Every structure is written in structure tokens, then in C-alpha cells.
Amino acid sequence: MKSILWPIIGLLCIPIVGFSQESSTTIPKRIYTTNLVKGESPKIDGILDDASWDSVMWASDFIENRPDENTPPSEQTQFKIMYDAKFLYVAIRAFDKDPDKIVRRLSRRDGFDGDWVEINIDSYHDKRTGFSFTVTAAGVKGDEFISSNGNNWDGSWNPIWYTKTNVDSEGWTAEMKIPFSQLRFGKSAEQIWGLQVQRRFFRKEERSTWQRIPLDAPGWVSEFGELHGLKNIEPQRQLEIQPYVVTQYDTYPEENGNPFRDGDDFTLNGGIDGKIGVTNDLTLDFTINPDFGQVEADPAAIALDGFQIFFREQRPFFVENKNIFDYEFANGQDNVFYSRRIGRNPQGFPNLASGEFVDQPQNSTILGAAKFSGKTKNGWSIGVLESVTGKEFAEIDANGARRKELVEPLTNYFVGRLQKDFNERNTFIGGIFTATNRRLEDNLNFLHRAAYTGGLDFRHNWKDRTYYVEGNIVASHIEGSKEAITATQNSLTHLFQRVDAGHVNVDPNRTSLTGTGGRMEFGKAGSGTWRYDAGMIWRSPELELNDIGFLRQADEVRQYANIRYQTTKSVGNFRRISGRFSQFSTYDFEGNFNRIQYEINGNLRFLNNWWIDFGAAHKPRIFINTFLRGGPRWRYSQENFGYAFFGTDERKKLRTSWGMVYSKAKQDNFTFIEVSGDVTYQPTDAMRISISPQYNYNPNKTQYVTQADNNGTTRYILGDIDNQTLSASIRFNYTINPNLSIQYYGQPFVSIGRYKDFKYVTNSIADDLNDRFYQYQPNEISYDAASDSYMIEENADGNVNYSIGNPDFAFVQFRSNLVLRWEYIPGSELFLVWSQGTTGFGNTRDHLLRSLDNQILGQQPENIFLMKFTYRFVL
Template structure:
């Protein structure tokens, strides 16, 4: 507990250290006063020659933000803003003495490549959220919703707006036409909005801004200038309907005798997405029978530790405005709401007999979903999400006789999020509530009948947002059959059955479980070159979020502290230098001191825009409650790891980055070596090709295999594994124009694991590695080819005590997507998609490249051809 006591003392001292730090001087807010449009609306063609632009003045005097903050930029920029009853009009003139050197690279929407300008609008004027509209010199649009004072930029937000650009002898110019219906603001005779205009001068990788924002500022949106003069504008209620029509044709290897795998399938589907502005502040988004066929496939992954794998959300309906529903109450990916639970793979499997064939659905059908979200003028942030997924049946065929079995019940998911701003937008208090309710039938009593989660959170900023204190608490309650609750207690997340745990045990008669978790953190977010934070996180053993959230492991108390340094000016050969030192310790709720880690990281960015990332960590204590999956607490030997990555100038047509990670444990308990890289080539402004290979080797002398019973004694079996993984993500992008593009993504993935030198645990927490296990002698273990298992004869007395299934594996997968996207009018799209994939298991004795050849190049793939047509009605 010594480290924990030291932390508590340091935590109490940090505020005094923080107040002694130098604070930046307040920067005066610049004000741009707009005016109502006079005469005809300007033609949006990128040429600022319309008479109406004369009704407003130019704003200029931009200041460099990066790399040399608060110095004159290489080239100046100026802009004008005017408005009418329905639109905000923006004109930007980006001066350039060498217009022939302006970089005009094409990409899909939100590409942000080449020279660009952007306007950020905080129409709520809450000093922490905003709307960003970007246009490149090539005319490519970008739009993002800004939240968390600039720490989160959500590129999934795709409003309807209009823009064009033009290059002339003075540089390049842009015109924008932004409908008020795409913004959110309250009713007022005269509006005051936050405003920022930023330019990227590509040749020098230079950023300049209209409102100066020091690099040591505590945020982005809070430092904006102001837009005045918006008088008597009427909030526009948004009403958009977007139906879609989808045709899909699948081909795959035919399986003899399987009526569900006859070689091809055809389907026709339709659905509807909509957006209704209930008020100008609050929007209702809904979807009926959504389709996500054009979404990029998840990357392949293998988890030898048994834990669930976190995949990022890619489905447009759930990605848009995700920040409103986000509630990361702890560290890592733990979140009260994990939208991938909605539409998940069915959790049940049918009872089948030999010679029966099964058609198992891949996902739960989302019958419908709706989101009600937004922010009111008086500081209320509101988010409500409701979704229903339908009953899913597996179809079983027995010599032509068919039956259906339920594998996923009708399920209702609800998420409600509320937050209120106080104290001149420096204090936020909020809460969240989630509910999952299932209509359980047939053989699905192993699922929770209901699951509820509630949480409260707060953030308080002071001293011009330099310092902050934030925290949250969550509570969960699940209900279900005795079978369901017992399964939860025995799951890897909880492990109440742990043989050496004195604070938890499995109660087979329980029908509910209630737990808590939370976080408390203090930190310095701005002013000067130093930042720091420290905090405590806890998750009680009973906490359970995985019905609609994501929780990797319960039963933990974690203390952490971080100190960061960053330069605010370029000097010598460096544009920027940053470094971080971090430390954390963990305990379980029984008081076991499980882990401590010290880590240091650094980043160097040179004047030529090459960069280096490096770091390392020391782990003098590593105990884990989950390694033996219900067995006793396990000790890993002390570990040290380090990494180093470098990259060339990301603006160049040929660019690359490479790096290495190496880890080594004491007594060679385990090692980890990984090398990965990326090579990108852009032969023309319209075409980009990249490949990102990765190889890792992870040998481990004590990899968990299984547990067996030996005459009433549990044996926890380990093995010496040599695990190698090889993958390479390949991407090709060709942009014909900003609204028409072709994209390809493909990734072969091979992971091979070979085991030897089997052993069983004797003293799981011994200091010496060899005292933790007993390794079978050659005459005690033999491989039986017929059963594909190892036969164990402890003591070599001629009697087989038990067997161990062969754990060797060679998993091979290839996934690819080829997508043609055409936005034929703003907001309406046509997708043509070809997805191809193959999954198989190779020979574990083959070389890893041989598995790639046999199982990918030598197999007939599965193909999906689909066409999706959407039309966006703006009413």
C-alpha cells in the first residue's frame, strides 16, 4: 500500500503546485460584425465578385498558430460573412504569392488534404461545442461537430451546405452557403456566436487563425472570437427524409448436401432514415430497417486472453452525435453505452443432431431506432436513444424437414443522457440512464431479462479553465434467471468462483446483481508548458455493463498520475517536443496489490515535418486475477518494454512510417516483438495507394490452455506457445471529383500458435518462474493422432489420468471492400459495393506465409455485390 499512500500525499499537494505555475495572459476576444444581405444572393462559384458582398467588411490580420505561435503568417487570409433569412454566406480569400504552388488534392468528403480553410461556429455559444465547415483548394468539403472544447471532432456529421473554390493570380478563394437549418441556436433578437476561421498553408505546414489561440490554451472552442450582428434570424426546423433501396447478390463455395449453402443468394431490401427538427435546438433522428452494407469490415483479431474484443462503431446512424451519448466512466474502452451491442450477433445456438444443417443469422435485425438530441440555449444537453431489435431464428434442415429455433429475443434498448452547464459554462453536471429489456422465450434463459445502468458526472473548471476537477459514478443492476446470474458471476469479467478469493463467491440462487464504479480526477489542462492529472478509478466486483455497455474487467481499484511537457514554440531543428511520465497501481476489492507500472513517452517533430515517437515502461509487479480463468491469482515475471516509431513528412506524395515494439519479461517468461509500418504513394492529386504491413511474434512459456480434473484435483494447464501474426491493410483511393470516388480496402490476416512443453500450475504467485509450475516429463505426455489430443500420465505409471485437446491453431482470414460512391446531389448517394472474404484454418505446421497462400490465394472466396440508392428529401 506504500505507493497508494504516496499517491494520496501527492494528490493533495498538486493543487498548490498547480497554482504556482505561470498562467497565460488573457487574449482579447476579436469581434466580427456581420450584416444582412443586400440585394441578390451571391452565386456560389468561388469567385467573390457579386455586388452583395460589398455590404460587409473584410476581416483580416490572421496570426500564426503553428509552428510559431503569435507571429505573422507567411501569407495573409481575409473573410466576409453575411446572412439572409435562411442562409449564412461566407467568403474567404487565401492570398498566395505563388498560386501555381497551391496544392489541390482530391479526396472524398472530410479528406482535409492540401491547402484548406475552415470556419468554426459556436452557435450555442456554450464555449465547448461547435460546427466546423472546411473546404480545400480543390473544392473538397469537410464538416465536423466539435465537442469537449475541441478534444473531439466528429466527422460523421454530414450537413447539407454548398461551397465552391477558385484559383487566380492572387491566390485562391472560397464561397460557402450554410443553411441555418443545419445549425443549432436559440431564439434571440440578436445572436452572439463563437467564431474562428483557420487556414492551412500546405507548403509550410503552417496554420493561421483569425482569433489568436495560444498553444498552451486549455481548449479550442472556449477561446473563439465572436460573431455579432445576427438580428431577427428565425430558427429553421429541420425536416429530412432519406429512403434507401438495396439489392444484394451473394456467392460462396457450395456445400454438398447443405440446402442453405447452394452457392448463391439474392435479396432486396428497403428502409428509411429521417431527421426532424422538433425545435431548432433539438433534433429527432430515426431509422427503420437500417442497412450498413457499405460499412468497412472489422479488422481480424485473435484474443488469447479470452476477453471480448472492442471494435469501433462504423454504422452512420450510431456514429453521428456519438459524443452526446458517450459516458467513459473509467479508463480505456469501458463505457456505459457501447452501440455495437445493438444489432449484435445472436447469442443463442440451436440444439442440433448429426447430419442437420443450420442457417444461423449473422446479426440481430434492427427493426427501428430513434435519437432525440441537441442542446438548448440555457445549457441543457439532451440525448435520448431508443432501439428495438427483432426476434432472430436459426433455421434447421433435417433431410428436407425444417424447423426454427429462437437464438435472439425481441430486445429493447434505451439510453438517456442529460447535462447542464453552470457557472458561465465552467461547470457541467449530468447523468445517464440505460435500460435493456428482453422478452425471453424458449431456451434463452441464459440471457439477462433486464439490465439497468445509472450514472452521475460533473466537471468543474476554474482559473480560465486552466485547472479542472471531474468525476463520475455509475451503478448497474441486472435481473434474470438463476442460470443467467450464475453465468455472469462465473464470466471472465467477474470470476466470483476464483479459488483464492475471500471477498466474492458464486451464489447459484441469486436472480439479480448490483454493482458500482466511478472515477475522480484532478488536473491542469492549460497555461504554460506543463500539464498533469491524477485520479482514482474503481469497479466493484458486481458491476456489469455488457448488455448495452462495454466492461472488460470488474473488481479493480486503480490509481494513476500523469505529467506532460510540451513546447509552445519551435526552436533549433524542432517544431515541437512533448514528453509524458505516467504511473499507475491496481488493487482488487480484497486489497491485493496487483500491479504497478512506470512509463515514459516522447515525441519529436522536426522542422522538415519528420517525426519520432518513442517510449518505454517498467512493470516491477504484475499479478492478474483473470489469467487462470477462475483459478488462483497468477504472477507474471517483471517486464520491461520499449517502442520507437518514425515517420516522414506526411504531406509528401511518397511518405512512410515504421516502428518497433519490444517487450521482455524476467527469466524469459514471455517476449513480444512487433514491427509495423505504412507506405503511402500519391502519384496524382486524385489517386492514393497505401499498404500497412504488421508482423508480431509473442512467445510465452506460461500461456493458459485449459483446466482439467485429476481425481478431484483441478489442474490449470499451461503451455509454451510460439504465436506469430501477420497482416497487411491495403487501401486504394481514386477521387474523380469531390462527389464521385472509388475506394478499396483489403486485409489478409494470419495468426499461428504452436504449443509445446505443457505444464500445470503448482504455486501461482511464486517469485521464481520455475516454482510456479510443474512441467510434464517426456514419458508423462504423448500425442494421440486419432483424438487430436495430448494424453497425460502423471507419474508415468502407465495409466492415463486425463487428456488435453490440441490447442494449436492457424487462423487465416481475408476481407476486402470495393466501394464506388456518388453523391449525385447534396445529401443523396449511390453506392456500388463489392465485398470479398474468406476465412479458414490452415495447417499449424506450415510456415505462416504458406498458410496465407493455401487459405487465401488457394480458396474460393465469398462475394457480396450490392447496390444502395438513397435520396435525401429536405422538406
């Protein structure tokens, strides 16, 4: 491990004074003082003619934030705020000398297109979190929960509030009515909240704000002005109950003889979602038998490296307020909590005899789930999630005789998250605990009986949040049968069986594993044009999170450093220029130096709002412990890659972006080429059409295929692969009004891989590519069509030593969703959904487009017709 320490220490000791220490300017906090509504509350119609608005003063003098920070905006904006016992009222006047040019594009909720205004409220006054309410000139409303001092905006938060807009001769106006029950605040005689009002002037792509926030500020929420005058408002304890009813009709190709695939199915289902305000700070969300039928399908993907694929969460119950439970302890997608584990595909599969058919459940049923979350006025952030998934049985039919086999046990999932702010909100310390407990029965002993994870994290800011140090640590413990723990040791995440590893080995008698991981980082987050950070990440070989978290690979120590530059004013023909240099290196816990990479990238945004992204990297050292799936470390040849993307003005009705990634390894070890783009056309304010094609070409001389036994010697088989992938995401949106819309999503996907020139590994870490393997000669390998396998005769003596299955593949898939959504009253919705899908395996000798034609256009698809009705009771 000593070989790891010196580069880590060197890069962590970057002197803070080493980069352009511009002194930050202290911006005075603006204060708006509100007042009680006098007389009758205003009618929310977008017209500011109610007498009650005379009880408060206008606030104005907005300042430009982008592109030219701290300059007068093209058009001024002003606002008023008042309140009564239950609501906060906001009036906004957006002046515009040319009202006919105001852009009023329609979209679904949270579609921020066209001119808009928004109010951000830090009602906790913790200078890290806030609530954002936005309305466009077309009346489309958006709402987001802000966290991490503006680094995360969660659009899944959907409170009930009211707004209207109106265009007149002076520009346009907006009125908002926000229930106190939708906000979180402490109980005090007089409240002081953080406040920001922002406007987007669409024609010039200009942002202006009430409280000036310099572009080099270390955050967003921490820089807000203040709202005073809220006196004796009572916390509102909300109670919302939302029952739903779903009818679903499925059609699919009939399979002769299979009683479970007779061509169609019909189901009727129901459940309840609810929200209870335990206090005004803390909320209990619960769901009983949730339905996710209107959720967009996951994109198609193939992983030739064998690792699990990360899919983003799209289910409403788990998406809402997900930031509270988030615990990214390392880099990439590694997280202590990955909600897609709850309701996962059953992990068991029944043993079938010849002639038997099976009805295998697609997902585990979530019997119920509850979230208790919020933040107190004393700075405590609390999140507790509890969920139970039921037993899942596969039903097997054998000539009319039926039996069931358990494929997923009754499972309880628990997540607890806690954080505390102090030091005038400049510091927080937090922790997380997760537990997964399964009631194992029958043939499911290959699963973990229990899995526990605990973690501690912190962040400290100083010098007006310009500098920071943060870190976390995670510890995991899993329990199970000898079979389950042995399988974990042998899994791709761990690979204790690796033949050249001296620090790990498989112990078949173990019934538990305990591991650790974590991250330490310091950096400069604000003030001036330079930013930098450096840190270290580790994951011990025994760390295991995948029962309720996401962990791609254990047994790694990573050091990293980044330096970033960004302009804060327009320069010449550019609105903004930014660039970054980054470096990282990795080791395993045996001290092997596995990887080092240097990368530069930049972004240019022109005055006409066109943009260019570009970058390049050099990888002089690439060793991969997992490549041979338990075999020795594998060396890839030195690699260089680069990319470039450009895009047109995103405000235009016809807009596009295109780019290319190109990577090449020394001695033609491998090549990677990706071309992707997007074309969007908006013929009217209500309609938008887009297509995003992508093509990958990835030939590789040393693609892993399989392992074979040759008289007690393990052969690690590689092949020369020609891999091509073509896909396209197609979207159509038509918005009749902000509450009624039609959306279509479709994605054809085809990936073909053809192998040749098979070989086996001889010296996996040789400098020269050709010294790493021996390629079979024509008289040593032959193809057997009957078994679709390759027969290997290493000595060409007529005796087959071993065989390998034909690894060629042609995977074709099409998925689509057509959704009509009608929010007929605030918080209550009707969904009409048509989902369609086709999955097939084409001819590997066909080209990509022919495979699409044969397997998508030429096959009967599976269809799902669904109607979901919800009604939200607010009590």
C-alpha cells in the same frame, strides 16, 4: 482496503504549485459584425464578384498558430460573413504569391489534404461545442461536430451545405452557403456566436487563425472570438426523409448436402432514415430497417487472453452525434453505452442432431431506432436513444424437414443522457440512464431479462479553465434467471469462483446483481508548458455493463498520475517537443496489490516535418486475477518494454512511417516484438495507394491452455507457445471529383500458435518462474493423433489421468471492400459495393506466408455484390 489508500492519497495530493506556474496571458476577444444581405444573394461559384459582398467588411490580420505561435503568417487571409432569412454566407480570400504551388488534392468528403480554410461556429455559445465547415482548394468539403472544448472532432456529422472554390492570380477563394437549419441556436432577437476562421498553408505546414489561440490554451472552442450582428433570424425546423433501396447478390462455395449453402443468394431490401427538427435546438433522428451494407469490414483479431474484442462503431446511424451519448466512466474502452450491442450477433445457437444443417443469422435485425438530441440555449444537452431489435430464428434442415429455433429474443434498448452547463459555462453536471429489456422465450434463459445502468458526471474549470476537477459514478443492476446470473458471476469479467478470493463467491440462487464504478480526477489543462493530472478509478466486483455497454474487467481499483511537457515555440531543429511521465497501480477489492507501472514517452517533430515517437516502461509487479480463468492469482515476471517509431513528412506524395515495440520479461517468461509500418504513395492529386503491414512475434513460456480434473484436483494447464501474426491493411483511393470516388480496402491476416512443454500450476505467485509450475516429463505426456489430444499420466503408471485437446491453431482470413460512392445531389448517394472474404484454418506447421497462400489464394472466396440508392428529401 487500507493498503490501497496511502499511495492513492499521496499521488492525489500533488501540489498545484509544484510545476512551473506560468501566468497565462489574457487574449482580447475579436469581434466580427455581420449584416443582412443587401440585394441579390451571392451565387456560390467561388468567385467573389457578387455586389452583395460589398454590404460587409473584410476581416483580416490572421496570426500564426503553428508552428510559431503569435507570429505573422507567411500569407495573409481575410473573410466576410453575411446572412439572409435562411442562410449564412461566408467568403474567404487566401492570398498566395505563387498560385501555381497551391496544393489541390482530391479526396472524399472529410479528406483534409492540401490547402484548406475552415470556419468554426459555436452557435450555442457554450464554449465547449461547435460546428466546423472546411473546404480545400480542390473543392473537397469537410464538416465536423466539435465537442469537449476541441478534444473531440466528430467527422460523422454530414449536414447539407454548399461551397465552391477558385484559384486566381492572388491565390484562391472560397464561398460557403450554410443553411441555418443545419445549425443549432436559441431564439433571441440578436444572436452572439463563438467564431473562429483557420487556414492551412500546406507548403509550409502552417496554421493561422483569425482569433489568436495560444498553444498552451486550455481548450479550443472556449477561446473563440465572437460573431455579432445576427438579428431576428428565425430558427429553421428541418425535415429530412431519406429512403433507400438495396439489392444484394451473394456467392460462396457450395456445400454438398447443405440446402442453405447452394452457392448463391439474392435479396432486395429497403428502409427509411429521417431527421426532424422538433425545435431549432433539438432534432429527432430515426431509422426503419437500417442497412449497413457499405460499411467497412472489421479488422481481424485473435484474443488469447479470452476477453471480448472492442470494435469501433462504423454504422452511420450510430456514428452520427455519438459524442452526445458517450460516457467513458473509467479508462480504456469501458463505456456505459457501446452501440455495437444493438444489432449484435445472436447469442443463442440451436442444438443440432447428426446430419442436420443450420442457417444461423449473422446479426440481429434492427426493426427501428430513434435519437432525440440537441442542446438548448440555457445549456441543457439532451440525448435519448430508443431501439428495438427483432426475434431471430435459426432455421434447421433435417433431410428436407424444416424447423426454427429462437436464437435472439425481441429486445428493447434505451439510452438517456442529460447535461447542464452553468457558472458561465465553466461547470457542467450530467447524468445517464440505460435500459435493456428482453422478452425471453424458449431456451434463452441464459440471457439477462433486464439490465439497467445509471450514472452522474461533472466537471468544474477555474482560473480561465487552466485547472479542472471532474468525475463520474456509475451503478448497474441486472436481473435474470438463476442460470443467467450464475453465468455472469462465472464469466471472465467477474470470476466470483476464483479459488483464492475471500471477498467474492458464486451464489447459484441469485437472480440479480448490483455494482458500482467511477472515476475522480483533477489536473492542469492549460497555461504554460506543463500539464498534469491524477485520479482514481474503481469497478466493484458486481458491476456489469455488457448488455448495452462495454466492460472488460470488474473488481479493480486503479490510481494513476501523469505529468506532461510540451513546447509552445520552435526550438532549434524542432517544431515541437513533448514528453510525459506516467505511473499507475491497481488493486482488487480484497486489497491485493496487483500491479504497478512507470512509463516515459516523448515526441519530436522536426522542422522538415519528420517525427519520432519513443517510450519505455518498467513493470516491477504484475499479478493478474483473470489469467487462470477462475484459478488463483497469477504472477508474471517483472517486465520492461520500449518502443520507437519514426515518420517522414506527411505532406509528401511518397511518405512512410515505421516502428517497433519490444517487451521482455524476467527469466524469459515472455517476449513481445511488433514491427509495423505504413507506406503511402500519391502519384496524382486524385489517386492514393497505401499499405500498412504488421508482424507480431510473441513467445510465452506460461500461456494458459485449459483446466483439467485430476481425481478431484483442478489442474491449470499452461504451455510454451510460439505465436506469430502477420497482417497488412491495403487501401486504394481514386477521387474523380469531390462527389464521385472509388475506394478499396483489403486485409490479409494470419496467426499461428504452436504449443510445447506443457505444465501445470503449482504455486501461481512464486517469485521464481520455475517455482510456479511443474513441467510434464516426456514419459508423462503423449500425443494421440486419432483424437488430436495429449494424454497425461502424472505418475507414468500407464493409466491416463486426463487429456487436453491440441491447442495449436492457424487462423487465416482475408476481407476486402471495393466501394464506388456518388453523391449525385447534396445528401443523396449511390453506392456500388463488392465485398469479398475468406476464412480458414491452415496447417500449424506451415510458415505464415504458406498459410496465406493456401487459405486465401487457394480457396474460393465469398462475394457480396451490393447496390444501394438513397434520396434525401429536404422539406
